Each structure stands twice: as structure tokens, then as C-alpha cells.
Amino acid sequence: MKRRSIVILAMWVLALATGWVHAEDLVLFSAAQAGADIWIWGKARVKASGGALLVTERNPEADYGDAHVADRFPYFAGGRVELDVAETTGRYTLQALAFRGEDYLESIDLARDTDVTGVQSFNLAQQTFPAETDHLMFKLWVGGGEAAQATVNDLRYVLPIAEGSLLLDKRFDTATGAEPDHARWVPGPDGGTMTLSGDQEYGSVLLPDVIRKPRQGLILMDAVVSNGTVTAQLVMFDSNRDYIESKDAIERAGSGFSTARLDTMVWPANAAHFQLKLWLAGNPDCSARIRRIVVVDQP
Incomplete structure (x- = not known):
């Protein structure tokens, strides 16, 4: 699938990342709004469950599995990823996969091998992405036991923008x-x-x-x-x-x-x-x- 590169306004992103301007959030992706159908299953399954997403390990060869969001999103260094996990029976990892056009570059762990619940926020400016990154894809891993599960209320990718802009x-x-x-x-x-x-x-x-x-x-x-x-x-x-x-x-x-x-x-x-x-x-x-x-x- 063809993806176009994005050129970032460097001073704008720096201002947003460092809090120079009062900001509101432009939501580029919300898993809660997109639903279960946007996920591509690897060795984990994603299904709707009571208003949340239930991510379940289904790997016959190991005790971990993954699923990723089908869409890719423009990379903004001033962006923020939010993960809201209601409960987990094992451990999970959230990754942001970096791309330049169609070329995969690197996977960045935002949350790694954790069982933390509640809302976590990850500022992309604090992560080390390859300089040529222009798009991101999000992947969730669950593991730590057979049929380990994580109940995800939401996974959001937001871009803070100046109020009223x-x-x-x-x-x-x-x-x-x-x-x-x-x-x-x-x-x-x-x-x-x-x-x-x-x-x-x-x-x-x-x-x-x-x-x-x-x-x-x-x-x-x-x-x-x-x-x-x-x-x-x-x-x-x-x-x-x-x-x-x-x-x-x-x-x-x-x-x-x-x-x-x-x-x-x-x-x-x-x-x-x-x-x-x-x-x-x-x-x-x-x-x-x-x-x-x-x-x-x-x-």
C-alpha cells in the first residue's frame, strides 16, 4: 500500500513537545472507536468484549503472541501515545514500528513486558526513532502464560495542537x-x-x-x-x-x-x-x- 512521506514543522513540533503553547489533542487514532476489525492477528487474537478489546495469546509454539493495527499513521515527534489497560492475566508489550515509506526501520518498545493497569502515556519526543521515520504502526504483544490476556479500554495516538488551531x-x-x-x-x-x-x-x-x-x-x-x-x-x-x-x-x-x-x-x-x-x-x-x-x- 502506497504511503507518502511527511515533512514535520520542526519548530512547531519542538514547541508542542516542550510545552511552549497551550495545546488540545487531535486524535489520529483511537482503538476504542476503530473497533476490533482494524487489528491484524499474528499469534494473538483481538475481539470486542464489553466495550473494550480483549487481546488473547494464541500461539501453539510459545506463550506469547502479537496483533497489530492495520493502518499506519504519520509520525509526529510531538505526538503522544496513550494506552489504557483495564486488566491482564499475564504481561504485555506495546511497540511502535517505524517506517520510511514502505520500508520497515525499527520497533520501539513503549511499554515492555509489564502487567501495569490503568492509563499510561508515552511522549514520542522521548523515544529514539530513526531520523528518517515518517510513519508508525502499533503492535501489541501478550504473554507470560498460555492464553494470557490483556483487556484494553483504548489505545490512542494523539497530536497536541495549539488551542483553537x-x-x-x-x-x-x-x-x-x-x-x-x-x-x-x-x-x-x-x-x-x-x-x-x-x-x-x-x-x-x-x-x-x-x-x-x-x-x-x-x-x-x-x-x-x-x-x-x-x-x-x-x-x-x-x-x-x-x-x-x-x-x-x-x-x-x-x-x-x-x-x-x-x-x-x-x-x-x-x-x-x-x-x-x-x-x-x-x-x-x-x-x-x-x-x-x-x-x-x-x-
Whole structure:
């Protein structure tokens, strides 16, 4: 699955990691919300149990087993991982697996061979990740006995952001007023699905949200793309909402999280607002399910 690299705003991440700004949390992943189906079983099984996740060792050759989250997430040095374990009959390890694109780099133990219960918090800035890391995957190990179990209330990956700097957070589970052009757009519980009309090889959907120009900022898009690519374009306006020009932010993205810095773009001097236009390109049967788009400013 194609993953795009992310470029981090170094001073922003440093500010967040050291507490220079008052922050709120942008939740990039919550196991409690995602449910059991997002886990890939290794030698452990993950099933829903009374509002929690029950992770059970199922290794016939040893007394430990693992399961990992199917998705990968952008690596932010200022990010934080939170693990809430209700109870355990053995011991567990939580790992963050570092990737550069599709290449696995290293596994970092956040919690190692422990039976601690309650909420634990791990600041990524305090871990030693390879410098080239751009994405993370999360893996849980359980062990210490046959059929050892850990009951997990939640596993969250959050990015602290400056208070009031979240400009957009869309999941497209309901009608949005989007304007398709040579494309079809269908919102749903798992995101908005975009397909092409007729024999078109590209089409677009203009999202209705008018967003103020950020001072710095990032755009993040989480998508599942088949037989094509998705480009997120900024349609720029002046303070009177008169159109100026359009610029690509995220270009030709595949499946997974894609990101772009907005402060390094060359903005027209009179740009004050923008809308997002999504372009789908590929063969006529290509599709894209846009699960989430986030735009963050950093005052």
C-alpha cells in the first residue's frame, strides 16, 4: 500500500513537545472507536468484549503472541501515545514500528513486558526513532502464560495542537453539500466515496467549507484509493471571496495518510481563504474513499 512521506514543522513540533503553547489533542487514532476489525492477528487474537478489546495469546509454539493495527499513521515527534489497560492475566508489550515509506526501520518498545493497569502515556519526543521515520504502526504483544490476556479500554495516538488551531476535521459520514464535477460523491459511515462519471479519467469534488488561510499549518488526508490517485487542491479566494487561483497541496496520493505543509506553499499576496477540491484520476473504474481530512493552523 502506497504511503507518502511527511515533512514535520520542526519548530512547531519542538514547541508542542516542550510545552511552549497551550495545546488540545487531535486524535489520529483511537482503538476504542476503530473497533476490533482494524487489528491484524499474528499469534494473538483481538475481539470486542464489553466495550473494550480483549487481546488473547494464541500461539501453539510459545506463550506469547502479537496483533497489530492495520493502518499506519504519520509520525509526529510531538505526538503522544496513550494506552489504557483495564486488566491482564499475564504481561504485555506495546511497540511502535517505524517506517520510511514502505520500508520497515525499527520497533520501539513503549511499554515492555509489564502487567501495569490503568492509563499510561508515552511522549514520542522521548523515544529514539530513526531520523528518517515518517510513519508508525502499533503492535501489541501478550504473554507470560498460555492464553494470557490483556483487556484494553483504548489505545490512542494523539497530536497536541495549539488551542483553537483546528480549522477543519471532516469524516464525510453525512451529506456535506459537496459539488462533484465529472465525478460521483457518496457520503457514508466509513467516509465519502468518490468515483468517476462515465468514461472519464479524472473528476473532482469541491468541498463546501471555506477555511481561513493558515499562518503555518498542515493538511492531513486519510484515504483508501483503488486504481488511481487523489490530489487535494486549494481553491484560493481573497477577503471578498473572489477567486484568485488553485494550487495542489497533496499530489497524486494513494491509500493511507498523506500530508502537506501549507506554510511552504507560495500563496498569492491577497489570499485570505480557501476551499478544498479533491481530484480523482485513473482509469474509469478507479475509486477513492476519503475517510478524513484535517487542516491545522499553528498561531
